[in-house]
Amino acid sequence: MxxxxxxxxxxxxxxxxxxxxxxxxxxxxxxxxxxxxxxxxxxxxxxxxxxxxxxxxxxxxxxxxxxxxxxxxxxxxxxxxxxxxxxxxxxxxxxxxxxxxxxxxxxxxxxxxxxxxxxxxxxxxxxxxxxxxxxxxxxxxxxxxxxxxMDSEHNAVFQCLGGSTTAPGVERVVLTASGGPFRDLAPEAFGAITLEQALAHPNWKMGPKITIDSATMMNKGLEVIEARWLFGLPPEKIEVLIHRQSIVHALVEFEDGSVIAQLGLPDMRTPIAACLAYPERIALRLPRLDLTQVGKLEFEAVPRERYPAFFLALEAMHAGGGVPALLNGANETVVAAYLDHAFPFTEIAAILEKVMRKAGALAKSEAPPPCLAAIRGIADAIEADALGRSLAAETMAETRSRKPDPGK
Ligand SMILES: NC(=O)c1ccc[n+]([C@@H]2O[C@H](COP(=O)([O-])OP(=O)(O)OC[C@H]3O[C@@H](n4cnc5c(N)ncnc54)[C@H](OP(=O)(O)O)[C@@H]3O)[C@@H](O)[C@H]2O)c1
CATH class of the missing domain: 3.40.50.720 (NAD(P)-binding Rossmann-like Domain)
Structure with missing residues (x-):
């Protein structure tokens, strides 16, 4: 033991x-x-x-x-x-x-x-x-x-790789996403989303920040970046599919066409136990997966119009350097304000989009902050994070000041 x-x-x-x-x-x-x-x-x-x-x-x-x-x-x-x-x-x-x-x-x-x-x-x-x-x-x-x-999808990949973060012949890793509470809501109806609805995740019980990130799918974008570093994979080898049942947590496809998936009921205690016991296993008396009860497993591509925040995270990953840290800092700031009832749900991605455009302009400016080009040490990561927070605060203030005063 x-x-x-x-x-x-x-x-x-x-x-x-x-x-x-x-x-x-x-x-x-x-x-x-x-x-x-x-x-x-x-x-x-x-x-x-x-x-x-x-x-x-x-x-x-x-x-x-x-x-x-x-x-x-x-x-x-x-x-x-x-x-x-x-x-x-x-x-x-x-x-x-x-x-x-x-x-x-x-x-x-x-x-x-x-x-x-x-x-x-x-x-x-x-x-x-x-x-x-x-x-x-x-x-x-x-x-x-x-x-x-410990993140369930990454733990699933780890298990598919036989308890390793590397393996020969990996062609593609697929992380699944539940799609959050608005996966079936028409994009025209997003304007009426309430905070309570955004906090009501259909499959997982989690803290408020990650629950909002799951509704926007920023969470899955952050997970793609996480997978990139953890498994040493180039971005083009990581894919995301919406899988509303949250039973298949990830799949790994190998060069010879074999696909290995990890399945389980959506309960964080399973990946937690796998981590704590590693490289062994410990028993957990929890409800077991019954595929006859689940019936079907569905997979869909991620629609851009429904989840713009997910695509912003991918954009940040492709930009590289400190841009993911910047976007993450901005996202934390914007989500905290949203949880404080500062603006409607749709503004989260709209504000982050503006932050990304400002970051792009800064990167092309005459004196770009060095942390945007590369994370050479912890100090750069902290600086890029702080820059994201200040760009988010500035953009939220601009958004507020442009709103018509209801009293006039
Ligand atoms: N929840 C899930 O199922 C899940 C799944 C996968 C990944 N994750 C990731 O796991 C992390 C935690 O998520 P969560 O859902 O557990 O969040 P949570 O329920 O909001 O809990 C956050 C924890 O962090 C503590 N904390 C916050 N700021 C701190 C600080 N400055 N110093 C020390 N402790 C601090 C909180 O303490 P207080 O209670 O005192 O505020 C609380 O214990 C996130 O990064 C999330 O993305 C979560």
Whole structure:
């Protein structure tokens, strides 16, 4: 039995909770060194009670203080704070395996710290590879860190490749996408979409940011970029098909015409268990796939008019350098504003489209920011991300100021 001591970054989120659900079924195999979150003190306190980590990190200072005040009950757990705390637990010698389950670009530095420390790293936090995929993968090769894809589609590809990120003779990788809640809605009706509808994913239960990204299909665009670096594939070898049943998570086609697919019910605990147990398997008593119940498996191409954000992500991938990081930063900013009821659903892609045009103009300007041309180090990724955020903020402000004042 392969025992691993874990650090779970983002333990209070959708991925984190599913990771701990799997851990709870195999407690003897997965002692917890550290749990980390942003500010959800109540959930963290409950997790400390159950899993007794040596360390808990709250990114938010006030939340860390509140957690410390609960210490009489959680006395054996040290409470750390901020990015410093995240970096410490991600690289701690006591940890064998780090789950990168934080949402967004803020997860880049802790994932990087884990890679630099040569850990086994389960990557759910896809933004890490979107920001600096080439760098992360090459650093992992140098430090001996093992990158395990926790995202279901990438985990599926990994399984199709026999538990590897490389394999000879791969001709094409197909990632599937559910198409989100609006796959059957006429594009003319998109103007009336409410936030509640956008948050109601038909097949998966996930955090709010990735759920909105699934509705726009930006998520799948980010996943294509993630797959590119993780599996070392040129963009033209990665395809996406809409598969509304979310049963086939990915397919790999080889030079000889063989196609290997990975199937399973849409439950993140399955790819999570595959990562935690790697290279072994652990038992999970979950409902099993019954293909007679599913009946049919359908696949369709991705229609451009319905999912413009997906095609913006592909455009960013082809532009290369820091453009994916820029688009990701812009997307995080725009989605956060959308979740705050700032504008209608259709504006997400419209604003991102404008950001991409501005980025294109900047790249062609007399003094283009060097981070747009290449990500030479973490600092470039952070700079490109920040540029995307500021272009998004500027574009959202312009969009607001152009709107007619309803009072006039
Ligand atoms: N959910 C899924 O099924 C799924 C599937 C595949 C991939 N992913 C990817 O996995 C990542 C997590 O997604 P999710 O759905 O689990 O998101 P989520 O439910 O929103 O959870 C996000 C987690 O990150 C923590 N966090 C946010 N900012 C932080 C910071 N600055 N420092 C420390 N922790 C921070 C949150 O803490 P608080 O609770 O304290 O805010 C929470 O624990 C995303 O990159 C997503 O794309 C998710």
């Amino acid at each position: 392969n025992e691993k001591t874990l650090t779970v970054l983002g333990s209070t989120g959708s991925i984190g909770v599913s990771v701990l659900d799997v851990v709870a079924r195999h407690r003897e195999r997965y002692p917890i060194h550290a749990l980390a979150a942003h500010s959800n003190v109540e959930r963290m306190a409950a997790q400390i009670e159950t899993f007794r980590p040596k360390v808990a990190v709250m990114f938010d200072g006030e939340a860390a203080q509140r957690l410390r005040e609960l210490r009489p009950r959680n006395g054996r757990t040290a409470v750390l704070v901020g990015m410093e705390g995240l970096l410490e637990v991600a690289s701690a010698p006591e940890t064998d395996h780090v789950v990168a389950g934080i949402v967004g670009a803020v997860g880049l530095l802790p994932a990087h710290a884990a890679i630099e420390a040569g850990k086994e790293v389960s990557l759910a936090n896809k933004e890490v590879l979107v920001l600096a995929g080439e760098l992360m993968v090459s650093r992992a090769r140098e430090t001996g860190a093992v990158l395990l894809p």
